[in-house]
Amino acid sequence: MLESYQPDSAFTYLGATDLLQLQLNSKVIVSVALLFLTPACLAQFDDLYDRVSIAHGGASQHLPFSSLTAFEAAVEMRPDYIETDVQITSDGVLICFHDLVLERRTNVEKLFPDRYTEVDVDGDNTKTWYVNDFTLAEIKTLDYGSWFSPEYAAERIVSFQELIDLVRGKVGLYPESKDPDFYHARGMDIDEALHDLFVSNGLSTLEGQKGTPIVIQSFHESSLKRLRELNGDNYALIQLVWEGQDYDYMSDAGLEHIASYADGVAPILRMVIPPNAQRITAAHEAGLWVHIWHAEANFPAPGYTAKSYMSYLMDVLHIDGIMNHEPDQFPLQ
Numbered sequence: 001m002l003e004s005y006q007p008d009s010a011f012t013y014l015g016a017t018d019l020l021q022l023q024l025n026s027k028v029i030v031s032v033a034l035l036f037l038t039p040a041c042l043a044q045f046d047d048l049y050d051r052v053s054i055a056h057g058g059a060s061q062h063l064p065f066s067s068l069t070a071f072e073a074a075v076e077m078r079p080d081y082i083e084t085d086v087q088i089t090s091d092g093v094l095i096c097f098h099d100l101v102l103e104r105r106t107n108v109e110k111l112f113p114d115r116y117t118e119v120d121v122d123g124d125n126t127k128t129w130y131v132n133d134f135t136l137a138e139i140k141t142l143d144y145g146s147w148f149s150p151e152y153a154a155e156r157i158v159s160f161q162e163l164i165d166l167v168r169g170k171v172g173l174y175p176e177s178k179d180p181d182f183y184h185a186r187g188m189d190i191d192e193a194l195h196d197l198f199v200s201n202g203l204s205t206l207e208g209q210k211g212t213p214i215v216i217q218s219f220h221e222s223s224l225k226r227l228r229e230l231n232g233d234n235y236a237l238i239q240l241v242w243e244g245q246d247y248d249y250m251s252d253a254g255l256e257h258i259a260s261y262a263d264g265v266a267p268i269l270r271m272v273i274p275p276n277a278q279r280i281t282a283a284h285e286a287g288l289w290v291h292i293w294h295a296e297a298n299f300p301a302p303g304y305t306a307k308s309y310m311s312y313l314m315d316v317l318h319i320d321g322i323m324n325h326e327p328d329q330f331p332l333q
Helices: 013-023 027-036 039-045 068-075 160-167 180-185 190-200 221-231 251-260 278-285 306-315
Strands: 050-055 081-086 094-096 118-123 124-128 172-177 215-218 238-243 263-267 291-293 321-324
Touching: 068 081, 068 160, 081 160, 081 190, 094 160, 160 172, 160 190, 172 190, 172 221, 180 190, 180 221, 215 221, 215 321, 221 238, 221 306, 251 278, 263 278, 278 291, 306 321
Parallel strands: 050 081, 050 321, 081 172, 172 215, 215 238, 238 263, 263 291, 291 321
Antiparallel strands: 081 094, 118 124
16 A cells, blocks of 8 residues: 655654644734744654644534534534535545445435445445445435434434534634545546635635635545645645554654654554553644544543543543544533
């Protein structure tokens, strides 16, 4: 999957951090202090970091994940960013949806029983309904709330444009570019589609992002490199990481590699808590910001509330930003 890595030795903390600082709450003192730092100097200033609240799927602890209701509630809670996954419909529209397929969280099997694709799963033929086989108009007919609770049966899948319209000038956007190989095989470029939508909304420049900063995340480094190719340093880019990837992104060499094309790293939480907390320092020394995501069942840790645990992660471990499901519980200081 990943070939030999030759991180760009010319990469400095200015390249990643100056861009990301412009977008993470615009904290001027921190921006100026870090402007002239190289990665080797960063350890001396590890008390200078932002507390970045990233509302994962909106206010998704008590509302359907990435639903309009969850997004609207999150905006009122004033996180720094609202996070969502993006997929593409058959007519080329980006939607806020986690899966490549529709059946797990919608009633697509009931409304479109014959629109499935048969795929081989461990030797068995399985029916699945790909997002990309349906138009936006068709997808808008699906029940996107009953999977969470019957009272949300009227929820509909949100287009990414609808989310932009909702948050513009209020909070930032933190989309995840999904499944580039799948879409490339179908003649689509999800990263270009995302970039084009930001261009059409005037959000492809740092000037245009005032009030609505953009951070783009992906598990696929090819997506992040494509976005850098499309728009230079005008988006902050975050490499998502978990243990199942073929390459050890959290090793010293892996972090240096990330720093050659992205501005931060977002590992699953268990990869950077004790006894692995030194990986946070290593990422900072490589010039990267550290945001984390987590498995909801293990958050917060025993003995903590959501608020006190997030305080621990930022104040003690110096994690810079947290993808969380309860933005109203995010500790401001």
